[in-house]
Amino acid sequence: MPQTALKIKDHIDLFNDPEYLEIFKRKREQFEDMPDAEEVAKQADYINTMEYREKNFAREALVINPAKACQPVGAAYCAAGFEGTLAFTHGSLGCAAYFRSHLSRHFKEPSAMVCSAMTEDAAVFGGLNNMVEGLANAYALYKPKMIAVHTSCIAEVIGDDLNSFIIQSRDKGSIPTDFPVAYAHTPSFVGSHIVGYDNMMKSILSNFWEGKDRKAGNGVNIIGGFDGYGVANAREIKDIIAAMGADATLLSDVSDIYDTPADGSYRMYDGGTPLEAVTKALDAKATISLQEWCSGKTLDFAKDKGQEVASFNYPMGLGATDDFLMKLSALTGKAIPESIAKDRGRLVDAIEDSLSWIHGKSFSIYGDPDFVYGMTRFILELGGEPAHLLSTNGGNDWEEKMKALLASSPFGASGQVWKGKDLWHMRSLLATEPSDYLIGSSYGKYLEKDTGVPLIRIGFPIFDRHHHHRFPTMFYKGGLRVLVTILDKIFDTIDEKTKVTGISYDLTR
Amino acid sequence: MDGMNPDVKAERKALIEEVLSAYPEKTAKKRARHLNVYDEGKPDCGVKSNIKSAPGVMTIRGCAYAGSKGVVFGPLKDMVHISHGPVGCGQYSWSQRRNYYTGTTGVDTFVTMQITSDFQERDIVFGGDKKLEKVIDEIHAMFPLNKGVSIQSECPVGLIGDDIEAVAKKKAKEHGKLVVPVRCEGFRGVSQSLGHHIANDAVRDWMLGKGKSKEFETTPYDVVVIGDYNIGGDAWASRILLEDMGLRVIGLWSGDATLAEIERGNKGKLNLIHCYRSMNYICRHMEEQYNIPWMEYNFFGPTQIAKSLRAIAEKFDDKIKAGAERVIAKYQPLADAVLAKYKPRLQGRKAMLYVGGLRPRHVADAYGDLGIDIIGTGYEFAHSDDYQRTAHYIKDATLVYDDVTDYELEKFIDKMRPDLVGSGIKEKYSTQKMGVPFRQLHSWDYSGPYHGYDGFAVFARDMDMAINSPVWALNKAPWKAA
Numbered sequence: 006m007p008q009t010a011l012k013i014k015d016h017i018d019l020f021n022d023p024e025y026l027e028i029f030k031r032k033r034e035q036f037e038d039m040p041d042a043e044e045v046a047k048q049a050d051y052i053n054t055m056e057y058r059e060k061n062f063a064r065e066a067l068v069i070n071p072a073k074a075c076q077p078v079g080a081a082y083c084a085a086g087f088e089g090t091l092a093f094t095h096g097s098l099g100c101a102a103y104f105r106s107h108l109s110r111h112f113k114e115p116s117a118m119v120c121s122a123m124t125e126d127a128a129v130f131g132g133l134n135n136m137v138e139g140l141a142n143a144y145a146l147y148k149p150k151m152i153a154v155h156t157s158c159i160a161e162v163i164g165d166d167l168n169s170f171i172i173q174s175r176d177k178g179s180i181p182t183d184f185p186v187a188y189a190h191t192p193s194f195v196g197s198h199i200v201g202y203d204n205m206m207k208s209i210l211s212n213f214w215e216g217k218d219r220k221a222g223n224g225v226n227i228i229g230g231f232d233g234y235g236v237a238n239a240r241e242i243k244d245i246i247a248a249m250g251a252d253a254t255l256l257s258d259v260s261d262i263y264d265t266p267a268d269g270s271y272r273m274y275d276g277g278t279p280l281e282a283v284t285k286a287l288d289a290k291a292t293i294s295l296q297e298w299c300s301g302k303t304l305d306f307a308k309d310k311g312q313e314v315a316s317f318n319y320p321m322g323l324g325a326t327d328d329f330l331m332k333l334s335a336l337t338g339k340a341i342p343e344s345i346a347k348d349r350g351r352l353v354d355a356i357e358d359s360l361s362w363i364h365g366k367s368f369s370i371y372g373d374p375d376f377v378y379g380m381t382r383f384i385l386e387l388g389g390e391p392a393h394l395l396s397t398n399g400g401n402d403w404e405e406k407m408k409a410l411l412a413s414s415p416f417g418a419s420g421q422v423w424k425g426k427d428l429w430h431m432r433s434l435l436a437t438e439p440s441d442y443l444i445g446s447s448y449g450k451y452l453e454k455d456t457g458v459p460l461i462r463i464g465f466p467i468f469d470r471h472h473h474h475r476f477p478t479m480f481y482k483g484g485l486r487v488l489v490t491i492l493d494k495i496f497d498t499i500d501e502k503t504k505v506t507g508i509s510y511d512l513t514r
Numbered sequence: 515m516d517g518m519n520p521d522v523k524a525e526r527k528a529l530i531e532e533v534l535s536a537y538p539e540k541t542a543k544k545r546a547r548h549l550n551v552y553d554e555g556k557p558d559c560g561v562k563s564n565i566k567s568a569p570g571v572m573t574i575r576g577c578a579y580a581g582s583k584g585v586v587f588g589p590l591k592d593m594v595h596i597s598h599g600p601v602g603c604g605q606y607s608w609s610q611r612r613n614y615y616t617g618t619t620g621v622d623t624f625v626t627m628q629i630t631s632d633f634q635e636r637d638i639v640f641g642g643d644k645k646l647e648k649v650i651d652e653i654h655a656m657f658p659l660n661k662g663v664s665i666q667s668e669c670p671v672g673l674i675g676d677d678i679e680a681v682a683k684k685k686a687k688e689h690g691k692l693v694v695p696v697r698c699e700g701f702r703g704v705s706q707s708l709g710h711h712i713a714n715d716a717v718r719d720w721m722l723g724k725g726k727s728k729e730f731e732t733t734p735y736d737v738v739v740i741g742d743y744n745i746g747g748d749a750w751a752s753r754i755l756l757e758d759m760g761l762r763v764i765g766l767w768s769g770d771a772t773l774a775e776i777e778r779g780n781k782g783k784l785n786l787i788h789c790y791r792s793m794n795y796i797c798r799h800m801e802e803q804y805n806i807p808w809m810e811y812n813f814f815g816p817t818q819i820a821k822s823l824r825a826i827a828e829k830f831d832d833k834i835k836a837g838a839e840r841v842i843a844k845y846q847p848l849a850d851a852v853l854a855k856y857k858p859r860l861q862g863r864k865a866m867l868y869v870g871g872l873r874p875r876h877v878a879d880a881y882g883d884l885g886i887d888i889i890g891t892g893y894e895f896a897h898s899d900d901y902q903r904t905a906h907y908i909k910d911a912t913l914v915y916d917d918v919t920d921y922e923l924e925k926f927i928d929k930m931r932p933d934l935v936g937s938g939i940k941e942k943y944s945t946q947k948m949g950v951p952f953r954q955l956h957s958w959d960y961s962g963p964y965h966g967y968d969g970f971a972v973f974a975r976d977m978d979m980a981i982n983s984p985v986w987a988l989n990k991a992p993w994k995a996a
Contacts, residue, residue, distance in 0.1 A: 010851035075602030099577020139569030
């Protein structure tokens with residue numbers, strides 16, 4: 006009997022016990038009717054071959070282990086960063102349950118969201134009644150300052166008109182006539198969560214900006230984009246703004262809502278960009294985005310309103326942060342203070358101290374297009390060599406820009422860009438042309454298991470490690486954190502390898 | 515047993531009234547029927563169930579797709595399950611149920627993979643059948659050792675008029691392998707529950723009694739275990755007991771299951787059902803069609819385990835009866851040692867539960883074994899027969915909440931201040947912020963198994979670590995305390 010009260014074994018140890026191994030064996034032999042071991046071994050070898058890779062890349066319809074989510078979850082994330090804002094899914098009830106779970110599993114935080122609970126009758130008659138009743142209930146129960154409506158598949162397929170539904174809901178008294186309700190159509194069969202973020206950001210700005218006159222001022226708006234490290238990166242950007250004394254506003258600030266304290270009370274809302282600041286943001290001189298592919302429509306909208314616009318690609322490390330800071334300085338007319346220059350110097354110092362461990366190592370990277378771009382640029386600065394660079398939700402413009410980035414550095418020579426591919430493609434790439442390391446979300450743990458390429462967990466979602474989102478990845482300080490994360494994995498991998506013989510198992514490195 | 519102090523009952527009834535007062539009138543009226551304080555001796559819990567959720571209230575429920583792909587089909591390991599439609603549903607449910615299995619993933623088993631047709635706008639406009647055909651062809655090219663494919667429909671499929679049944683038939687013929695179409699679009703029904711039913715029907719129509727099952731040689735001791743999804747290894751910690759008492763588990767649905775185990779589901783002498791809510795339909799079908807009796811059992815906590823082992827043995831001969839007694843005698847010292855260790859630390863504590871369709875009653879006696887009282891319980895997607903089955907598990911004055919809303923649950927927890935809440939990921943963090951210990955009772959909070967004697971030890975350890983962690987005494991800053 007494997008179990009004792011003294012030292013209780015859970016699933017991690019229990020099922021390695023001979024008694025259980027015997028059960029697995031007996032079940033397999035007598036009841037499972039699985040293919041025989043030889044056949045399995047043959048196929049297991051085959052899926053690591055170049056021939057299989059070619060078949061794999063010939064796929065036209067089947068998607069296996071994609072690294073992207075759907076629009077509404079991005080819209081909900083965006084909405085969560087505004088003061089007192091409740092995300093509202095107009096669609097079937099399972100959708101909101103999934104979005105909430107997904108965000109909670111990454112942030113280890115509550116994720117409030119309501120839905121209009123559309124069912125078969127709504128599919129036939131439309132979801133107007135669901136909206137009317139849903140807005141009334143949500144407003145009465147959860148007392149939000151704004152409701153941000155996004156859609157899921159059912160509402161989009163049957164063609165529900167959010168604008169008209171919300172107007173009718175106001176007429177029927179569900180919510181006060183002047184209560185802010187932003188709304189964005191976010192079909193899950195178009196784009197991915199980064200497009201949903203963009204759509205919701207644009208809809209919230211429209212809600213506060215449309216019909217108002219812009220009095221051009223000197224302020225700058227900053228959009229963070231969908232970011233698994235949004236908590237800490239928002240704090241970084243606010244620190245930078247404060248250090249520069251710049252007149253700048255972060256639009257969608259999730260630093261509080263996805264990092265609330267445990268002190269005896271549950272805060273359904275916490276922090277966020279004040280709604281008053283959203284209104285004022287119309288007068289800003291410029292709107293800049295930290296993630297180009299999270300904000301295309303929003304920046305077009307800001308431009309139409311007469312603002313200057315600029316976008317970056319997940320600024321991490323030296324060059325990208327330099328570019329961002331100089332742009333912010335130029336737009337706000339504020340100098341970059343010595344404290345920030347010192348942060349820069351500290352990152353340079355850290356890179357110099359550690360360069361010998363990263364230089365010449367190859368790194369495959371996957372994730373959202375801006376993240377892969379920013380991460381690749383930083384790897385190039387570290388003297389690492391980007392290998393397979395894959396973005397399931399990256400498009401043609403991303404591919405082009407990635408290739409230009411690789412061409413800009415001798416370290417980029419062996420980089421290959423894979424747009425629109427999934428992690429089963431990545432599996433073939435790593436099996437046939439392995440890199441030294443892999444950088445990406447928790448989904449990569451299956452790649453690490455199958456191909457032996459060590460996974461450095463940076464990306465979204467991170468489900469199987471805790472609290473990473475509380476530390477930044479952007480700018481100089483985020484670069485430092487990312488550097489340490491990479492180095493830790495490299496040193497752990499070397500220790501793993503060398504502890505077998507003890508040779509090279511060094512105390513000091 | 516004497517009834518609970520009438521003051522407690524009155525207090526809890528007042529709490530329900532207080533909670534309802536926050537709703538608009540129409541919704542308050544609807545919600546009132548789902549909340550009750552249990553009166554001992556009543557045959558059910560006095561709440562309405564399996565009714566459409568009100569919009570805008572933050573229901574905790576999921577959808578039919580979650581019930582079919584997430585619960586019933588997902589764990590079935592040697593088939594490839596297509597999340598048919600846009601990318602999200604498959605993405606959010608990818609590897610989240612912790613249905614353990616043995617096998618070589620991507621070669622002969624496929625449980626922890628996200629396989630999707632990733633609908634784009636053109637698929638909505640022109641229909642998805644052509645794409646589905648290609649998806650199935652490509653699955654066979656990528657995973658030639660698969661035993662079949664299931665099509666798990668997401669919302670758009672049923673709205674755009676696709677004929678997945680025709681595709682299934684065509685492709686099954688072409689490839690000589692099973693293709694099961696499942697109409698589990700998320701807008702069907704009011705919760706996960708209809709998805710379970712639809713999945714059961716798909717098993718009945720496309721799988722049961724088919725394949726090589728006809729050649730299977732049976733014995734008088736064959737049982738099929740139904741409704742154990744092997745979360746954290748539950749099914750294995752159950753199987754070990756059944757085999758030890760002399761039974762032959764010829765199929766186990768659907769945790770760690772293969773297609774062969776599903777197909778021969780009608781070959782047992784007795785069907786043993788753990789999760790009644792999600793798979794009673796197929797048991798009833800087998801009873802009508804094949805005269806196979808079925809019985810519910812409960813492998814949570816030593817009291818219920820021993821009771822269940824004896825009840826199962828009653829259906830067999832003396833050899834099995836003796837086997838059951840031998841198993842109970844073998845494990846009772848473990849159970850006693852676990853209780854000796856943890857009961858003194860947990861005695862008199864109070865817990866509130868809110869889970870899916872089985873556990874809000876099934877785990878009650880396991881808590882009872884540890885000396886923990888259940889003061890509130892409720893289900894996401896139970897039906898009236900579940901609430902009837904709940905009545906004998908719960909005590910007088912237990913607060914019962916069906917399809918509870920986030921608002922209600924937060925208020926109930928805040929006012930009743932239990933020592934532990936057992937619910938899901940969406941409830942975990944808000945509860946802990948309130949300073950109340952929490953365990954996820956869907957995924958076992960990344961622990962398990964909780965079934966069987968081996969599992970009970972883990973269950974006891976986990977409840978103790980949640981309740982008796984030193985952190986709960988530290989959540990107030992000392993200069994703010996008092």
